[in-house]
Amino acid sequence: MTSLLFYSIMSSKPLRVGVIGPAGFGGSYLTVELLNRGHTVIGISRNPEKVGKHPRYIPRPVDVDQVSIEELSEVFDGLDVLVSEFGPHTAGPGALLYMPLLESVRKILLAYKLRPASYFIFVGGAGSLHVPGTNISCVDHPDFFLAYRRAISTSLAHIAYMEERLGIMGTSLRRYREARLAESSGITTEEDRTVIADYEKQIRAKDNASDFIKAGRTTYMFFEDRKNFDWSFVSPSALYRPGKRTGKYEISVDEMVLLGEQQEGKDVFEGRLTGISVSDMAIAIANEIEQKKLVWKHWSAWGDISEDMPAPAYVFLDAVEGGSR
Structure with a gap:
């Protein structure tokens, strides 16, 4: 299922939105997007002040992995919406990530319930x-x-992003x-060969x-078929990277959208993966925060990534009026 959505700014009353991971990749763009729409953002991470200062940005420092469930729940006090952009993959290449991510997400959910x-x-x-057309998760497909x-090796934007975040993994990808x-x-x-x-x-x-991608797949099991609280599980499309802000994107539910038809002799994904810029993904998430059209849905967004810089x-x-480094 796909539908075309267009960017609209501030279509609801101002909200207090907690963002776990406000200084990270997706979290920083979402924080700026929400502030530009007039919302208040509560930044929740070990170093939330890294993203800068703004009258409507409230940093709440906390190490999710180190505090108790009860202590973490206190950090969630007074929020209208909580968004988790939590990602232990910033620990670097080679880190053991499967169980740590599952344990962290379990703690976040239990704290949220309090x-x-x-x-x-x-x-x-x-x-x-x-x-x-299947019930097979993409990560489980050989x-x-x-x-x-x-696919990501064809993108200079993605390679530069990986070099900045993960060092040697980006360098080897460039080679x-x-x-x-x-x-x-x-x-x-x-x-070369x-x-x-x-x-x-x-x-x-x-x-x-x-390990990280498989852990991300497994975390969905914490949400699937649960209707005792309002949740939405967002899976940005595979080629998620820095890029042009277009203000347009398409939505799919449960399935990864692939381009064109599978070519004879090639696997189902080859040359067909979709992507979205981090700016447009922030728009999609901010729109969902305001409009709540995808409650209890597992969804993705994809858009134009043709400009590869x-x-x-x-x-x-400092990208927001009134903000500063």
Whole structure:
């Protein structure tokens, strides 16, 4: 199911929105989006002041992993909406992420139940979306990781973003891109062929991001079929990255939208993955905060990512009138 939505600013009364992870990738863009719409944002993380200062931005420092459920619930006091952009993947490449993420999400949910707001929006990952026409999660499909890595290697914006956040993982992706470009141009060297073979062998054996993506898929089980509180589970489309703010996006529920038809001899994902800029994803989430059209839904948003230029992985409150670093 897809529908086209357009950006509209401030269509509801001002809200007090808690954002877990306000200084991270998606969280920083969402924080700026909400402030630009006139809402108050309560930033919840270890260092929420990193995003800057603003009269309607209230930092509440807390380490989700270290505090008790009761202590965390106090941080959620007085909110109209809570959005979790929590992501322990910032621990860096090679970190063990599957169980830590599940334990953290469990704690956040239990704390939320002690002091519930009117709406809880959880931002997960594309891996929990279903392969179209099946009940198989994308992350469980044997072809997903290779197609995903090949797709992001074509994007300078995505590579620059990974280099900024994850260092060596981004650097190796850039070298893989260069080798594949040489291959497609017919000027490949033995070194290029080795780079491609080694990189893809590693992906097939175990993608470095697989634990986090699989954990994101499993967190959806905390929400699925529950109707004792209002929630929405957001899975940005696979090629989620910095990019142009268009103000337009499309919505799908449960399924990952793939472009075109599967080509003979190629896997279901090859050349068909969709994406969205972090700016447009922030618009989609902010619209849902205000309009509550996707309660109890597992949904995704995708849009135009044709302009592929490196852009900031984070934004700060000096992007908002009245804000400052």
